Each structure stands twice: as C-alpha cells, then as structure tokens.
Amino acid sequence: LNNQSENPSSEPHKLMLKTPLKQAATSNSVLSEIQNQAGSLLTPPKLNETSPGDPWTPTANLKILISAASPEIRNREQKKRWPDGPSEVLEAKNYLHVSFYFSLTNCKSQPSRKEKSLGLLCHKFLVRYPNFPNTAENNEICLDEVSEELNVERRRIYDIVNVLESLHMVSRLAKNRYVWHGRHNLNKTLQTLKKVGEENKYKQQIQLIKRREYEQEFELEDEKTGMVTTHTSLNTDLCFVELPGMEFRAASVNSRKDKSLRVMSQKFVMLFLVSTPQIVSLEVAAKILIGEDHVEDLDKSKFKTKIRRLYDIANVLSSLELIKKVHVKEERGRKPAFKWIGPHILPYTNPVPTTTTIVPSHSVECKSAKEQCSKNLFPSRGKQSFTRHPSLMKLVKTIESDRRKIHSAPSSPTKKSTTDSDPNPSSFPSKMAQLAAICKEQLEEPSRQLKKMKMKLTQTTMQCKLASPVKSQAEPVPSSSQTPSLVEPLGVLPVIHNSMSPAMLPHAYSGVSYAVYLHPSQGQTMTTYSPTFTLQCVSCANMTGIKTSLDANSKALLNDAVTEDGNFLIAKEKEVTKNDNISEKCLKRSQALLENSPIKKYKGNEKNLEDALVTLFPSVYLIPLAHCTQLGNEAVFYSKEKAAMCSSEPGTYSSSIAGLLPVTTSEVTAVNFPAFHITPLKLMVPPSSVATVPVANGVSFNSSPDNPSQSPSSSLRNFTLQHLGLISPGMQVSANPILGPASVHPETEHVSPISENSTVPETSEMCQTTTENFFRTPGGPTKNSSLAVSSDSKGVDEISQGTKFVPQRKLEVSTEAKL
C-alpha cells in the first residue's frame, strides 16, 4: 500500500521524486499570476510537504520532532528535488534552513488541505479561461502547461478536465490537448442532460430510493411486496452524452470509452436537473449512480468510492457555480447534499445549430447526426458493439428529412443560440410538470403501507397545493416568445401525458428521437427511435427490457428498428437485417411476454405499481438523437398521438412530466398495456386512459399553455385526490408535526414542492399563483432559499436564481457552515 505516509524513509523519496519533481519543477511565476494566494509561498510548502511521511507543516513538524523522524532523510529528499526547483529555492542552499524557514515562517503557507482542494484548483483553472471565449481564437489547453502552472499533479487536472468535459466546456483535441469552450455550450448541454435525465426517470429513481430508505427506517418488516419490489432500479447505464457540435472535435482522439468520471458527472448533473428541489444528497446520488440493481447490500466500499468521486465532481461543479453544498436534515441527522444553483434549464429549446448557418446543411447535419447517434450508441461498456447500426442511420436520415419538412414551416424554430444562454437563466421552471410527476408518484404509493401513505399523501397534498399553475411560458426570454420550440405545435392539445404508461418515455414531449440502448446486462440491445412513443416490453423473468419507441411518422424506420428488436429479445446483438415482418413477430413476442409478465400480477394487487414498472423496465437506456437532428425531431413529433400526449405548452416543459410520472396502477394495467399489446408500432394513448387518472389529468391540465392561472387550484387537486380515495380528506395538511402544516417528510424529496416555488425565476413570478403565496415567507420576498436547504454559510443565497419566495416552513436544512 502506501507506505509513504508511514514510512518516510525509504519509499518516500522515490515517490517524492516522482511527483514532486513535476510539481516542483513548475514555474512559480505563472502560478503567482493566477493565484495570489501564494505563488511563491506555495511552492516551497509543496516541497516541504513533498516528503511523504513528514510534512513540514507545523503539525507535521511537530509530529516529526516528536517522533524523532530522521531529518537526514528529509534533507536528502529535498536535495534531490531542489535542484530542479525554482530559482528562489535554489537560493536557499541550506535545505535545512529553508525547510525551517517555511515551516516556521509561513504557517499559513502550508497548504492546508483546503488549499489543495480540487475545488480551489478548479477555480484556478477556470480563472485562466474566459467563460465565453472568443470562438474564433483557438483556445487550446495544454494539460502539461496547466499542471505546471497550477503546480499540481496531472492527475488532478484530469479530474477537472473530465468534469468540464462532461459539461462540454472543453473537449479533447488530442493527447494532452483540449479545447476550451467555456460556457458557450453549457445551456445546451444542461438541456440535453436534463432531457436524458428525465428519460431515465431519475426523478423516480430518486424517489424510489428515498422511499426505500424511509421504509427501512420504519419497518423492516415490510419487505413483502415481493421481491420484485424493492430493489430493481430503473437505473440504466448511460453512456456519455455528447453534444452535437462537440463530438467532432473530440471524436478524433476519443480515448477511453469508459469515461466513468465523465459519465458520473453527467448523471450527477442530471439528478439536479430532474429533481424538483434541485437538491441531491450524495447518498442518493451515489446509489443511483452505482445504479445497478444491487441488492440492497450496497457494497460498502463501492459506495464509499462513489461518494468520493461525487465529492470530486461536486467540487468542480461548485467551482463552476453550478451547485453548492448544503445539508439536508433528516431524522437521522443531516446528510451532505448539494443544491443546484446553476441556470434553470428549459425543457427543451430546439437546439438550433449554433453553427454558422441555420440552413439545414444537409450533409453536415446529417453527418453530425449520424455521428452523434453512433457515438451515443456506444455503451460505455464497450462490449456491445453497436456502433453505427444501419437502422440507426436510416432513422436519423428519416428524421432529418421529416424535420426538414416541418421546419421549413414558418414556425420553425428560430435560431436561438443556446450557446449564449449561460449567463441568464432563461429557463422556466416547469413546475407543473414536476408537480404532476410528484403527485403521481405520491399517488401510486397509497396502496402500500399506510404509514408511507400517510406521509406521502401529505406530501402529495402539499405538492399539489404548491403546484402552481404557473405557466412556464411567461418567461420573457425572447427566444421563447419567438420560438416556442418544437413542443409548441404539439402543445396545442390538452395534454394527456398522464395517460402515458410508465413505459412510455417522458421524452415524447421533447420531440426528441432516441436510440434505445439496453444495458448489456439486461440482454440485448435494441434500437429504436421515436420521438413519440416508447414501448417497453419486458420479460420480467429475465429482467430483460426492451424499449421501443414508435414513431408514426417514421414507421419505416420503426419497422426496421423493430426488426432488430425482434431478435434482440431473444437474442443477441446482431445486426439483423431488417424485415418488416419481423416487427410483427416482435410484437407478438412482446405480447406474450407481457402476458406472462408480472404486470398481470400487479394488476391484481395494486401495490407497487411503481415497482412493477421498474421491474419491467430495468435498464433501458434511450439515447436521444435530438441533438443529432436538432430540428428534426419535432416533425416526427407531431403526429396526433403525440400531440395528444404532449402537453400543449409551447415553451413549457410540462410535458416532460409525463414521462416522469409514474402511472397509477390501474392506469397502467388497464389501459396502457393493452394498448401496447395491440399496436406496438402505432401506439396511441387511448383517451380513455386519461379519464382513468383524474388526478393526473388535473395536473396536466394545469399545464395548459397559455394561462398559468388556469390551473386547477390546489384545493381542486386535493379534492380530486380525495375522491380518488388516494388520500383522506384530512391528509393534506400537515402530517408532520414537526414541520408544521406544510411539513414534509424530512427527506429532501419531500421538500421538493416547496423548493420549487423558490426556484422559480423572477420573471415568472407573475405567474405564480396564490399557492405560492402560501409558501411565501411572511416577511415577503426574499432570497429564495430552498426550503430544504439553507443557504451557505456565507449566507449568500441564491442570487443566481433570484427567487423571491422563501418557503414558509423550512425543512430543516442547514448550511454546511452552520453544521
């Protein structure tokens, strides 16, 4: 292991030579410029500390002295290094003196751990590059230089760069060389991540996890629901999400398929973007990221490692000012968590190519699209080689063409460059959607334990209340006004997304196409795409899941896709040729599966619908093709079915909810599945389904496009809920004595409703309805701190978000500082 720490003598210097040299060698000058902290000072300390076991730091010294560590060794070490070191260092010929000098003189100089934190390092790194670099210039980053200048080991730089890369703030050019993009792509990236996060039902996963925890706390007894219940997680194995323009540059040298840190980073960000109170606890994040259907025995070590990584990532994200640390209080005590303080992301702005010409440069676009697709298809695992599947390409093309047609229309999205967005959050909180999702989530629960029910119901109620009719659209953002984005057209119809079965992917609204990727472990992959619908067939036994999305417009494609799928079910990857006939087979097969599948069982007992769902769709991953075809998707999207499904709001994001919402049992079993059986290829949501879930409908309606205020009042919701029998009349108000009326379950998730309000951008305030007022702090508008979280020690609260309302009751979240 590392003997270095304990044994300064022998090994150490070996080690020392290694790193120290690199670091020491670095030029201080640059450093000083960048960081005022202590350029020169810094260096020396480093040297000191370099000696592994025996730091020259005051404390270390003390220890050393006490322990009577051999000084000669240290000196030796220093000698070795110093020669290489900076000139100033050389000056001090007497190493011993020097060492003393530093240790004594600059107490502060000693790089306390904090000073060496990745966050700080990242900050230094960021200082070197502008947020919005002139694209004309070449903003290359040489890792060597950076590490030297920042005086850190390379390894650390990789950590930073990897995260930045995950946000597409940099992209790799070649070995040792990266290009700095700054925040030009940030919004677009975040949008994409959000979308993907939604598609992955991260929100639901989070809730699932929380619920589980909760359950565990209370009763261990309830493991009942069948084994199925618990652990299956939706978790999917995502691969690195790329942006449309970025892949090119990076592509050439794309190394490791793996990119775990990158992927983790993206997932982590997704969690924020998807969760309603944009607060994510490390614990939850780790679980989700670990993702597998681990059977509750979270590998301790694995978990710990994940946490470590998350801290690393969090530090970088913090430096980017995208998140900040907070603590969420729970029964157990506080838990470390992070809150998103970055820009709000719109659901889906049509990603118009930021590239110079708007014109559909066919060739270019297509190419990019393809590229993208293929890239996305690569599972991180790498084993399955899916690489450019012909069908995919085809699909892409088709989509493209469709899109073109559609886009040509006047309504086509204006080119709003997402790139610029960074500074101001143009986004709108799509509260409605989220609320709806939450409500639904909550609703499904009821059948379960009473306890939970209670809690949940309470929450639900609250949430419902909270749900403001706000129409996200209010947003002043020019772009929005101009271009409603794809969704808009669709948005015309009242939304029914609720009706969508869980199987359906949320993304429909987004109008994004996807490639479906099954986790290798699950079985085979398949690919399909369709903005519209996704059908998932799963054999529970195998846990094999398939998602198929159907696109009315691109049937042909679908068929092809299906064809492949047909085999995939049984089989393995293969590049099957396509037969249209196969699709049918597939269908049948899927039907058969369904019949046997647990779903049926679930019908009987309404419990755990969610679980069932989860089970059904273990780990399927959809890769959005949207980027590829920036515009295209919409076209597809517009089929009637979609329209029906999608929420109407143009700018709004409401529709996104749909996917997120867990469907109630009855709904799923009764309505959705049947539908699937019938026509996989052309699935349409039966209108009736809507009726089935009144609550959901209510929610969705709220989202109605133009009128924020229209949404049903909370009372209405409650009413509805009550009628449904999901909640008892009294439930709505505080279930939780401690928290008070609004009180929510301590867990973060519960908090969410509130925070939502807080999160709302000012612009939208007008939209905010009375419900919000409810939450408002008596004091009046103030900074918005999420309920759950208290602001940083600095007390700085979100400036960035600028929410005006403070939640009345706070969940107890304390700032880290406090704690």
Added chain:
DNA sequence: ACCTCCCGCCATAGG
C-alpha cells in the same frame, strides 16, 4: 467520530 476528499498507486488505453 464522521465528513471530506487529497494523494498517488497502478491498471489501461493509446501510440
């Protein structure tokens, strides 16, 4: 005593 998370060993990918 737990929370953070730095450090750097060492396996891999890439060349």
Added chain:
DNA sequence: CCTATGGCGGGAGGT
C-alpha cells in the same frame, strides 16, 4: 515499451 489517462481506495485533515 512508454506515456497519457484515470479508476480507485487508503487514510489524513477538518469539524
């Protein structure tokens, strides 16, 4: 084989 990357987890600083 050598270098660039980066997974990983020990264990130490912080609170």
